[in-house]
Amino acid sequence: MFTGIILAVGKITAITPRGGDVRLSIHTGKLPLTDTNLGDSIAVNGVCLTAVELGHDYFVADVSNETLSHTCLAHAQIGTPVNLELALTPTTRLGGHIVSGHVDGVGTIIDKKNDGRSIRFTVQASDELAKYIAQKGSICINGISLTVNKVNGANFDINIVPHTLKETTLNDATIGTKVNLEVDVLARYMERLMKGEAAAKPCSAVTMELLQNSGFITQ
DSSP, X not given: OBOSOOOEEEEEEEEEEETTEEEEEEEOTTOOOTTOOTTOEEEETTEEEEEEEXXXXXXXXXXXXXXXXXXXXXXXOTTOEEEEEEOOOTTOOOOSOOBOSOOOEEEEEEEXXXXXXXXXXXXXXXXXXXXXXXXXXXXXETTEEEEOOEEETTEEEEEEOHHHHHXXXXXXXXXXXXXXXXXXXXXXXXXXXXHGGGGGSTTOOOOXXXXXXXXXSOO
């Protein structure tokens, strides 16, 4: 588990094909690896990866086809900067929100403009993820814990303050940039719980009837 508070910006230094998937080597920049061991989890642009090799300023991790198919790591190149965070511990300050490192999908930045000293981004999510994104709720973008300012269909706005711009890869993001999205884990579990016994049935979905039966809509 993570908090969405980025500790360092690293860089991909090698991409090695391995039997259909890939192995990444990542230079860790200022990320402290003193207490990191083989097998520990490290979030890379919001993707939870397992360290299979460690050095004083790098680590190596395998990336499965499942991860490649749902994240921007599929398009990573040597030199691509990445946000890094170590897994939280019982004494970690929970400065962001609970982040699992399990990316739900890829969004696209469709607008970027100044807003005081901050930058306001508009991100387009998939229709499938839009239902989990709420105004003033939490969302994780490339591993960064952020607050949703406004929602309009599948599009949502976020404000990035100067410190976050300086300490993350969003400083270089432009219109058209693809980003990893992880919705609030509570929203995913709430949907599953609302389905009740219907969750065991294939392709069960949240319907108007289900919402009425659950008391969310009254006639």
